[in-house]
Amino acid sequence: MTLFSSSLLSKWGFNDGDDPCDWLDYCEANDIDHANVDFPLVELVRRFLVPQIDQQVTVVEIETIHNPIRAETVDGVDMTEVWFGRAPEPALTPEYVEVPMGEVACLALELHERAEATR
Template sequence: MQTITLDAPSLLNKWGFEDGDIIYRQVGDAEAIMEGHTKETLNDALVQLVREHLIPAVEAAGHLVTLNPVSTSHNPAVVSELDGMTVTDYTGNDNRLDGISVDVPADTVRAALAAVVSVSRRQ
């Protein structure tokens, strides 16, 4: 598994974070990582990583955001508000977050995946 890069413009794009599949596509051995995971658990892990790592970087760059996780076959980690304004256009045309990204180490991705599987098993 490799480090994944979470880019802030994806928060404003329906197809961001590789259409929501960034963990699946970039972790290396996709079959091994998929074992025990559904699209829902991968989405939950992505939202957790965005909340814990990318949102603080966006805020440190001077932006106010409200993360609004959605149940979708696309990007589950979008923002509903940016700098006090409601976001309604998720086509990727908004460039206010360009240049903001974080690299998330493989161990952190693994921990997020383990955490969401643990939660889903308890439910």
């Protein structure tokens, strides 16, 4: 699974918040019910992408039908105007990080089990 740093800077980042086709294919091939086990985008970004970014990035979660996790600040500069293309986008490095799909699935199942245990 490729997580692009620039997706943190856009309302439409991370496949506009939709489940990636690679995740759906992996679920089908491995008997994971993707209708019940959510793609763990927010946690993937927090655990795997943000710690690797060279710039100082703070993120915010947004309840929306679009990208639910975005850079709130980059090196102390507010990014909310960048989300909508109204301000220049800073370059974030590295450009992307790769997360093995097996780790994505383990995280998704862990979060699913934790949610089920609290019901």
